[in-house]
Amino acid sequence: MLNIFLQQLINALTYGSLIGFIALGYSLVYGILKLINFAHGHIVTFAIFITMSMLTQFLALHTLGFILALSLALIITIGVTIVLEIVAYRPLRRSNRLSLIVSALGAGMVIENAVMLIWGPNPRVFPDINFFQGTINLNGVVVSELNLFILFLNIVVMSILYLFINKSRTGIAIKALSLDYQTAQLMGVNINKIIVLVFVLGAILGSAGGILIGLTYKTISFNMGFEYGLKAFIAAIIGGIGSIPGAMLGGLIIGILQTLSAGYISSIWANVITYSLLILLLIVRPRGLLGQKDIEKV
Amino acid sequence: MTKLLIQNLSKQFAALVALDNISLELETNKIYGLIGPNGSGKTTLFNCISGVYKPSSGNITFAHHSIINMAPEKIAQLGIRRTFQTIRLSSELTVAENIYAGYHHYSKHNFIQALFNLKGYRQDEIHCWREVHRAAKLLDIEPHLRLKVKTLAYGIQRKVEIARAIISQPQLLVLDEPAAGMNESEKIELTHIIKQIQLQNITILIIEHDMHMISTLCDTVFVLNHGKLIASGSPTEILNNKQVISAYMGDEHA
Numbered sequence: 342m343l344n345i346f347l348q349q350l351i352n353a354l355t356y357g358s359l360i361g362f363i364a365l366g367y368s369l370v371y372g373i374l375k376l377i378n379f380a381h382g383h384i385v386t387f388a389i390f391i392t393m394s395m396l397t398q399f400l401a402l403h404t405l406g407f408i409l410a411l412s413l414a415l416i417i418t419i420g421v422t423i424v425l426e427i428v429a430y431r432p433l434r435r436s437n438r439l440s441l442i443v444s445a446l447g448a449g450m451v452i453e454n455a456v457m458l459i460w461g462p463n464p465r466v467f468p469d470i471n472f473f474q475g476t477i478n479l480n481g482v483v484v485s486e487l488n489l490f491i492l493f494l495n496i497v498v499m500s501i502l503y504l505f506i507n508k509s510r511t512g513i514a515i516k517a518l519s520l521d522y523q524t525a526q527l528m529g530v531n532i533n534k535i536i537v538l539v540f541v542l543g544a545i546l547g548s549a550g551g552i553l554i555g556l557t558y559k560t561i562s563f564n565m566g567f568e569y570g571l572k573a574f575i576a577a578i579i580g581g582i583g584s585i586p587g588a589m590l591g592g593l594i595i596g597i598l599q600t601l602s603a604g605y606i607s608s609i610w611a612n613v614i615t616y617s618l619l620i621l622l623l624i625v626r627p628r629g630l631l632g633q634k635d636i637e638k639v
Numbered sequence: 640m641t642k643l644l645i646q647n648l649s650k651q652f653a654a655l656v657a658l659d660n661i662s663l664e665l666e667t668n669k670i671y672g673l674i675g676p677n678g679s680g681k682t683t684l685f686n687c688i689s690g691v692y693k694p695s696s697g698n699i700t701f702a703h704h705s706i707i708n709m710a711p712e713k714i715a716q717l718g719i720r721r722t723f724q725t726i727r728l729s730s731e732l733t734v735a736e737n738i739y740a741g742y743h744h745y746s747k748h749n750f751i752q753a754l755f756n757l758k759g760y761r762q763d764e765i766h767c768w769r770e771v772h773r774a775a776k777l778l779d780i781e782p783h784l785r786l787k788v789k790t791l792a793y794g795i796q797r798k799v800e801i802a803r804a805i806i807s808q809p810q811l812l813v814l815d816e817p818a819a820g821m822n823e824s825e826k827i828e829l830t831h832i833i834k835q836i837q838l839q840n841i842t843i844l845i846i847e848h849d850m851h852m853i854s855t856l857c858d859t860v861f862v863l864n865h866g867k868l869i870a871s872g873s874p875t876e877i878l879n880n881k882q883v884i885s886a887y888m889g890d891e892h893a
Binding site: 510511513514516517521523525526528529530531532633 | 715746804
């Protein structure tokens with residue numbers, strides 16, 4: 342009984358971490374631009390597919406091939422993100438918030454359809470890699486090496502990001518100036534550079550989440566960005582959008598609620614139970630668990 | 640030596656001429672005042688100097704660079720820093736963090752050095768803290784460095800903004816109504832502080848409504864009215880200038 346619960350919990354934390362990685366992308370961009378980057382989920386899909394292609398291409402090279410494939414896929418995803426920022430967001434930065442959101446939604450559709458055109462509408466299988474394939478048996482609770490790696494990466498990434506935003510001077514400058522681009526510029530900060538940096542950071546975290554999703558759940562499809570993106574977006578809101586630990590916490594909560602309600606009640610009701618509880622939580626705490634005051638409504 | 644040269648500067652917003660053919664010259668290490676009734680174009684002129692607005696015509700030269708087509712951050716990096724009519728600080732952060740945001744451009748370390756606390760980062764950090772303390776000491780806000788800005792009195796917040804502007808050792812400091820909302824004793828202290836800043840080889844341009852402060856501080860005063868430069872000269876000359884008196888009081892007083 343306990344073993345089953347622990348097993349479920351491990352699965353929940355893995356799933357939650359993956360959602361959390363994607364949620365960080367929403368939260369980071371919101372933190373500086375006050376924009377919900379609705380294209381983020383689709384960027385993640387793009388990252389998954391381009392990684393799949395690269396892996397298939399370089400699989401013969403084993404570990405070296407894996408590193409090469411991953412690096413190339415990341416570079417291409419970063420490139421797409423930068424183009425997206427310059428083409429879809431930068432020209433609208435001073436305009437109405439709604440135009441920016443519409444632009445984000447449109448950009449998301451473009452990317453989703455591009456993925457469909459390039460890789461086809463049918464689900465694909467993410468290739469196997471030749472490590473993280475083992476499992477560890479702890480008293481009957483089976484933990485895959487991949488699960489452990491995901492949890493480990495979660496902690497590492499969170500710590501680095503937290504230190505970067507709160508301790509490094511670039512981070513403090515980002516925080517001090519994130520509310521007001523004009524003041525930032527007048528203090529000598531190249532705000533375009535910082536905004537691109539934040540988008541790229543979000544894309545890298547999202548890609549990491551996406552690639553791990555591919556490795557964990559194997560089946561991928563062009564429209565998966567919508568579902569994962571939506572869940573991650575909700576995670577970011579639950580945790581308190583703009584907050585880095587909040588995004589991860591929100592991801593973990595969604596992971597736990599989904600997995601446990603699917604495991605103990607019914608998988609058909611998992612979404613209903615999860616989101617009903619989350620709505621209740623937002624009624625009690627509208628700015629999310631770790632959110633700051635003065636959050637504007639979106 | 641000429642630090643900032645403005646030639647035939649005009650700025651038009653649709654039908655409104657906010658600045659009309661302004662020419663003036665600021666010399667190194669002097670304090671200049673910019674006065675004029677509300678809506679006379681003072682802040683517009685500041686915005687043109689700092690790159691917020693692109694002028695409709697004319698030229699601005701700073702330290703031999705034409706700055707009219709430069710991005711605001713480039714102008715700031717060249718050495719022009721400013722404060723704002725309404726305070727623009729991050730109220731959730733501490734005084735020290737706000738001040739060091741002004742120093743961002745000068746930090747030399749990279750992320751990896753910061754993450755692993757390497758030598759380059761530590762040196763940069765020591766240097767940066769020295770600069771924060773220097774600026775805070777000059778403004779007499781050292782005791783507040785670790786407090787959040789929102790917990791501080793208005794007069795102190797004003798000083799934090801000036802500290803953020805001078806931490807980068809600018810060559811020209813542009814102050815937009817620095818004494819607004821301050822009481823008399825704070826104004827006297829601020830006057831003293833601005834004189835101290837001048838001693839750091841910084842040219843200063845101030846918008847201020849307090850004529851007493853302007854006449855104590857400034858070497859030269861410029862007067863704007865309806866976007867035109869109607870007078871310039873020593874504070875005494877300006878106070879006795881008929882055109883200036885009529886701009887402020889209406890024609891019958893002139």
